[in-house]
Amino acid sequence: MKSVIVAVALSLLPLPLPAFAAGVTEVKANAHSCGEIAQIIRQNKKVFVRVGFGGRSFRYPPAQCGPGDKRSTGSFRDAEGKQCVLDYACVYDPASLYNFP
Known part of the structure; x- marks a missing residue:
């Protein structure tokens, strides 16, 4: 019975990495320009930009x-070395109440 309770409790916790969530597209920042990454975010709605x-x-x-x-906004360097600042990070x-110990 304890193992069932632990399994249910673990399934309710949010995953630590957004890349593991269903439906998230992963993009490498060093493979695209700022404009391309912004376009990918607009098209896919959920994107994890690997930096x-x-x-x-x-x-x-x-x-x-x-x-x-x-x-908030997020910043990183793209393939050309330019600083990208994008909204919707x-x-x-x-x-947040979720982040209290």
């Missing part, structure tokens, strides 16, 4: 950010 080992999650409206996240929200 080095980590990355940024972008959700184009009307898609919502996940629990514990808030909508989902970033950690320290004021």
